[in-house]
Amino acid sequence: MALIETVNISQKYDDREVLKNINLKIDKAEVFTLIGPTGAGKTTLIRILDLLESPCSGRFLFDGVDVISSRANQLEARRRMSYVQQRPLVFAMDVFDNVACGLRWRHMKSTATKRKTEEALELVGMTAYINRNARTLSGGETQRVAIARALVTEPEVLFLDEPTANMDPISTAKIEEVLAHIINEQRIAIIMTTHNMSQGQRMASKLGVLINGELLQTGSVNDIFNVPTSREVAEFVGIENILQGEVAEADNELASIRVDGETVRAISNYAVGGKVYLLIRPETIVFSLSHEAGSARNVFKCKVNQINTIGSVVRIEVECGFNLLGVITTEAARDLNISIGKEIYASFKATAVHVIPRW
């Protein structure tokens, strides 16, 4: 039985539909990251899961119990959860009392409260601040106190809403270090929202992509980033080459797909005539000065249209009947002596092309 299960959860604010039929299952000790652009409904979903607001329709089962209908069930369920908000608020008291309050509200004895609070503060590296007024802490410190406050009650599920949003890199690294420790050492389910995809990839065992209130795809990190099931997910996870095509030939799994007059070979199960999107990650495209196909089934002569150097990488846009974007290192760009208008060859494997249906 899943620890958390939602069945067709929807939420509306006035006439605006914020969440649409969300079906989600989170198991015990699973780390689930919800990614999606700002305003996608991530925080609303977390708030519903933490029972801070009720959905307009759907069911929410926590450990098999429907917790939306009964306030008593809600309090009991909420005491098995913890929530670290995007902008955590601390109470007007010192750091120790802020962290200890959850235990006191559960009527824990003062000696145990003291021990657990000190342990939680040590975990997040805030022992030195124990007597400080919590309102005088910086953003990163406040976030760490909020994490300690959430963990001290030993929850079965921890909700983290954009835990490093608007933080400087040093604070972000500290928070991620704490979270990695929690993930490795404590067997609790973690549900985290982020629009930082690299953070989502690093932390999660399972990802969900929420766009415009719809949970478009859930799966492993590899599934989401390499095998997206829709154009929206592909765009969101940074697949910049999205080509429209039509299956011209299908030979077992290897298909020939017509794209703007050119033929692209790809692994596909779609029937001849099927309208599809071809998704190609920029980093899978190899540029060369001669027709050196190697094992790549797709080699196109193309003309360089644009070159952008960003740090140690160069983004190259080429036109080969259709537009392609590739990313190479600055050294490789120097070796190729790439310039705008120059003719080069772009190659990529059939396996580098992910094909999805175009409705």
Next chain:
Amino acid sequence: MNDFTQGFVKALELLVTLDPEVMEITGRTLAIALSSCVISTILCLPLGSLIHFKQFFGKRALLNVIQTFYSIPTVVVGLVVFIFFSRIGPLGVFNLMFTPTIMVIGQVILISPIVLGLVIAALSGVDKGIFETALSLGASHVRATFQVMSEARYAILSAVIMGFGRAISEVGLALMVGGNIRGFTRVITTAISLETSKGDVELSMALGIILIFIALLVNIVFNRLQQR
């Protein structure tokens, strides 16, 4: 001017020697004002929380009514209390007219709109996220409400002090329902009023100094709290 100086010196003498009548009036004044303040706070804290946290039809209008009653004349409250508690009034059977109890009741009615309105304003000043943070940490709704009150404690205390200030300084209500009976319902304001009309300026001045001293003390505490 000479009379005034003599009166002031006499007044200080009454204070320094802890004149029994001055002390008795002061004690009663404080007891009545503090009682009404405590009762009003006990009533207004839960009521204010209820009004603040619940959404209901007419909430805005209710807040306007409460704020309007901030400046209700004391004699109007006195009149209403008199009508209800006089022998022929609906609550006349309790026989409370011209007792300290009726003065407390009157003052509670007088200051409750102020305490209630300022308690609601104090709770409104607390970030809405505090309530949800408490809930998410496992607090019950009642406990989360207390947490919000705790965050607004200085503003709530200011509301109570404002109510106390209004209670201790009012005269019309105390005269109408208390009757200014010596040794029973006489308080500082009614005593000043009576003694001045009789020409006993010394006692009036002594009591006036005490009243100003209390007002000053209340003001200092109020300002200190506002600065937090």
